[in-house]
Amino acid sequence: MLGFGKLTKMVFGTPNDRKIKATRSTVEKINALEEEFEKLTDEQLIEKTAEYRKRVEGGEALDAILPEAFANCREAAKRALGLRAFDTQLLGGIFLHQGNISEMKTGEGKTLVATFPAYLNALTGRGVHIVTVNDYLARRDAEWMSKVFSALGMSTGAIYPQQPDDEKKAAYQCDITYATNNELGFDYLRDNMKSELKDLSQRDHYFAIVDEVDSILIDEARTPLIISGPAEDRTELYMSVDKIIPSISEEHYTLDEKTRNVSFTDEGNDWLEEQLSAAGILPEGQSLYDPESTSIVHHVNQGLRAHKLFTKDKDYIVRGDEVVLIDEFTGRMMAGRRLSEGLHQAIEAKEGCSIKPENVTLAQVTFQNYFRLYDKLGGMTGTALTEEEEFQEIYNLGVVEVPTNRPVARVDDDDAVYRTAQEKYNAIVDTIKEASGKGQPTLVGTTSIEKSELLSDLLTKADIKHNVLNARQHEQEAQIVADAGKLGAVTIATNMAGRGTDIKLGGNVEFKIMEAIAADPETNPDEIRAKIEEGHKADEDAVKEAGGLFVLATERHESRRIDNQLRGRSGRQGDPGRSAFFLSLEDDLMRIFGSDRLDKVLSTLGMKEGEAIVHPWVNKSLERAQAKVEGRNFDIRKQLLKFDDVMNDQRKVIFSQRREIMEAQDLSEIIKDMRHEVIGDLVDEYMPPKTYADQWNTEGLQGAVVEQLGIDVPVADWAQEEGVDDEDIIERLEKAADEHMAQKAAQFGPEQLRGIEKQLLLQIIDRKWREHLLTLEHLRSVVGFRGYAQRDPLNEYKSESFQLFESMLDGLRTDVTRNLSQIRPLTEEEQRAMIAQVQAQQAAAVQAQAEAAEKANRKPLVEGFKEDDPSTWGNPGRNDPCPCGSGKKFKHCHGKLA
Known part of the structure; x- marks a missing residue:
């Protein structure tokens, strides 16, 4: 029914x-x-x-x-x-x-x-x-x-x-x-x-069409875009901490793979304290629980994460002397992208690479908040329905499933689950052998470089010719994908999201034509095209006859969407095709999300080695596990976004304020209002409202006025006058400060002063905003503990960040007023000194350039001469010509350095 x-x-x-x-x-x-x-x-x-x-x-x-x-x-x-x-x-x-x-x-x-x-x-x-x-x-x-x-x-x-x-x-x-x-x-x-x-x-941000919208607005939206500058160098600390971590025992830490979290146990903390004290990292008499130890604890935790949560060739690769992150969704290298808060440096220490200094945030935005700037947003992908709720809730985007131009003819097999990874890989190799034997092209999907290379070794041993596509083969990507549909081709790919090149049955015609023209540039391109198109039709028919593209996945991903992207590579435009997932109880998803019960079921069934369980019920239970993970990941992203929304409101205010300042021709009224507000704050501080004259600190006010406004006025004498109140003092100070700035305008010329005001205001806004971002980062890292006191961390963050923002604006007014009150035109002597300094710097730069050019053209007198290796210089006397070929005596050239 x-x-x-x-x-x-x-x-x-x-x-x-x-x-x-x-x-x-x-x-x-x-x-x-x-x-x-x-x-x-x-x-x-x-x-x-x-x-x-x-x-x-x-x-x-x-x-x-x-x-x-x-x-x-x-x-x-x-x-x-x-x-x-x-x-x-x-x-x-x-x-x-x-x-x-x-x-x-x-x-x-x-x-x-x-x-x-x-x-x-x-x-x-x-x-x-x-x-x-x-x-x-x-x-x-x-x-x-x-x-x-x-x-x-x-x-x-x-x-x-x-x-x-x-x-x-x-x-x-x-x-x-x-x-x-x-x-x-x-x-x-x-x-x-x-x-x-x-x-x-x-x-402006009017309309954006996002291709591979799920990859961009969901997968990549977990990490914000950050522009940063270098902070102090802590190379020694990373290296010292890295020497300690490898000797840690299992009882010293707990690892939660579901949440990708790792932390020290109580025994671990005691052991760590001993090790850090012995290594001289933790000062004598200082405990890990002391406030002064916060920075050390942070670095040790990052060292533990680097060793226990980040795996070489899966999460990153080492290229030369550099740790390059790998995008877990596309398998691509993310050159130039670095992990924040010292985690990247901890991985560099672990791998023995040069440690680049940490960075401080200069500006940041999440993809969620960037794309919500657009008046209208649209997106395209092959797989969005599983995340429909997230698209609707965060971006107000509906998802419409557009029918295919021709009906899908792909056959999707039920998942085959094996007891062990070894049995699974044996079955995969046999299946690939069978498919490629009848000419069916096979696309094999893996979840990491490590697994793709393991499978590649197994196929090589089985004498099966194949291509491997992962972060290491990034440059040949388009070519490898284009060839994946050729008769009998076997391609191992670490993730197929957003590859941008279609797998066409029989191979990609355009690529074949380009190859043929490159090999024989003399032949007429039209002749080459006609010949290749004719041959391609036969290749395409042969591949269709063999069953079309066979997508064989070696593991289920945490997200159903990624699995669907891989499966969707087969059966395009009504082509025949087949997809199958081969799993084992040792796979990450199965191991983390309840394989014990399934293991018991398989044991009860009395399965022999090499046998697999294949049933629609298994598919359903796996999809439920994946939906749970997706739901949890959505909650994490939603929580991150709630925190970022607080910062985003402030970011919008600051950025729109900057824009207004840049567009304005005359900021004198804004500067004047700021100055008057500073005066009001100073008078309130030293002459609090509803207090008597004998409680006023007029001398303190006079000193603050000199410091903040650059004017020396007899505030203490004014306060002695009969009937003078705080309003009178404010009025007189405003008048004196305005006159002081009018004099400056006369000295500089009004137009020049307007330019100075604009540049100064922008510089101070930028500096204050950078400091504010750093403060918010620190607030974010500690506010989570408020939950233990039954207080909502998000509400705490909202109220405290608002207070911090207000105090930042107060500081902005004060800094602008103080800096403007202190500027003055340069004297003739100072101008001459500055011009001389600039000329000296230019001359030094020209000299350095000339020396570099001379060095580049120089021919060494000794074969194999190396600048930094004295053993290659021969044995010249002090007055002999220098072996570098400079023409100088050895004692006046490299002999000075030897």
């Missing part, structure tokens, strides 16, 4: 079905216009864009223009790329424009889908950002789709790391800008550290 839920869905359809049905009529309108737009010339397509822009300026809604704009864009794509968008692609584009996530399976052409809503929304003239997961995709998509946009009379730009400023500004001024989430976030932070409007890169 059917349940009420299923019965209702059969009668009324699901909410998703209803959305698709309601939007079909718009797609029919676009299709009805196709014939009309086919008749237009290339120039007329561009004229249409100008017409739509005028209509938008005139107040016409984008929704009213949508059918015509989409029809125009489809025609431009047909002419520029030879691609005619399917109805399902138009559906996806409409949902993006409406501010939804379009869930579209792999191979459904999401890159083209983004052009439709991007074109429509760019008609407003406010600029559209298309966000990708890596620089390669940002450049590739911008280059590829710019053909469509230029056919419509629109400009396209791409943002990438280390881009020259003028090029970056030009890219942001384009109608459509392709960029990675990291670059967009960092440019936002950098813009809010600039002091001139002309130096800003970004325009």
Whole structure:
């Protein structure tokens, strides 16, 4: 008997079905216009864009223009790329424009889908950002789709790391800008550290289309983007702590793999105290529980985390003398990304690498709060439904599952669960051998580099030819993915999210053509293309005959979405395919989330070695375990966001204030209000309200006035006058301070003083904000303990951070007033001294440059001469020519250093 839920869905359809049905009529309108737009010339397509822009300026809604704009864009794509968008692609584009996530399976052409809503929304003239997961995709998509946009009379730009400023500004001024989430976030932070409007890169935040939206807005949203500067060097402390950690015993710490947490036990603390005292790290007579030991305890905890929670070749790799983090979701190296709070330094000490100094935060933002700046947001991915609640709650994004252009023909096998990892790997090797033997291409998914290399060794022993794609093979990524669909190909991949290159059955035609042209540049490219396309059809048919792409996963990931991304690589555009998951009770997910009961069940069944349990019930129980983990991870992200929202409100105030200051021509009124507030605060402090004259500290006030306002006035004498109260004192001080600043304006010239005020105000805001961020970090790390006193840590954080923010603003007023009161024009003598100093520095720089050039062109007199190795210098006498080839005597050159 059917349940009420299923019965209702059969009668009324699901909410998703209803959305698709309601939007079909718009797609029919676009299709009805196709014939009309086919008749237009290339120039007329561009004229249409100008017409739509005028209509938008005139107040016409984008929704009213949508059918015509989409029809125009489809025609431009047909002419520029030879691609005619399917109805399902138009559906996806409409949902993006409406501010939804379009869930579209792999191979459904999401890159083209983004052009439709991007074109429509760019008609407003406010600029559209298309966000990708890596620089390669940002450049590739911008280059590829710019053909469509230029056919419509629109400009396209791409943002990438280390881009020259003028090029970056030009890219942001384009109608459509392709960029990675990291670059967009960092440019936002950098813009809010600039002091001139002309130096800003970004325009406003109007509409962003996020490709691989789950990867960017969920997976990467756990860590904030931080711009930092160096702090004091503590290399010795990291190395000293690292010598102690390896000798720790299991009873000294507790490890919770579910929460990825590790902490010392009471015995561990006692043992640690002894070790730290013996090593001279903990001063004599000082305990770990003393407040002075906070910093040492923090570093020891980070050392323990580095050794027990972070694994080489899984969480990071060592490249040369550098520890490079690996993105757990994409398996890519994250060059330049570092763990905060000394954890990266602890890993460097563990691996014997050079320890780079810790950093202090100059500016930070989370992806959640950055992307919520946009007026409208849309996203595309193959897998979003499992995180629908999070998208709705945090970003106000609905998820619409767009049907595939052709029905999915992939066969998804039930999971096969083995007792041990060894049995599982044996079965995997046998299955791969069988599939590749009949010519079926196999994509093998692993969860870490370590496991991909272990499997690679097993396949090599079994004499099975294969490719490995992980962080180490990052550069050959596109080529390896393009080859993965060839007849009999075996590809091992550490995670397949956001790879951006489709696995096409029989191999990727474009890559084959590029290879052939590179190998034989003399031959006509058109001949090469015709020949390869003809041969490719036979290859494609042979692969389809063998069963299409076989996706074989060696483990379940914590997130169902990552598993679905891997599975979705097979069966694109109605192609045949198969997917299977091979698991063992020793896998991380099974081991951590209750394999004991399953182990008992398997034992009771009396399973022989090498046998697997395969049943839909096992799939269901695994999905429940994954849903629990996803729920817990969502709660962690939600909690982090609640704390960051507090800082975000303050960040918005500071950043908008900076913007107003930069846009203002004259800040004298703001500066005057600040000065008057400082005077009011000083008088309140030294002459408290509702107190008698004999209780006033007028001498203290006089000293504070000299220090803060730079004026020496007889406050003590004023206070002696009959009938004088605090209001009179404030009035007189304000008048004297205003006159003092008017004199400065006359000395500098009003225009120059306005410029000084602006720069000074921005510098002090930036310095105070940096100090405030550091204070909030410390507050965040201790506020959790308030929970033990039955107080809500979040509420405590909110109220204390607000008080800190208020005191920061008070300090800002005081610093600005004091600094401005003390500035004066330079005397002629000081100006001459400064000019002489600058000239001396320039001359030294020119000299150093000349010496460096001379050194580079110099030919050593002794073969094998090395600057820093005296054993390679030969044995010259003190008056002999120096072996470095400088032409100087040895005693005047390297002989001085020897």
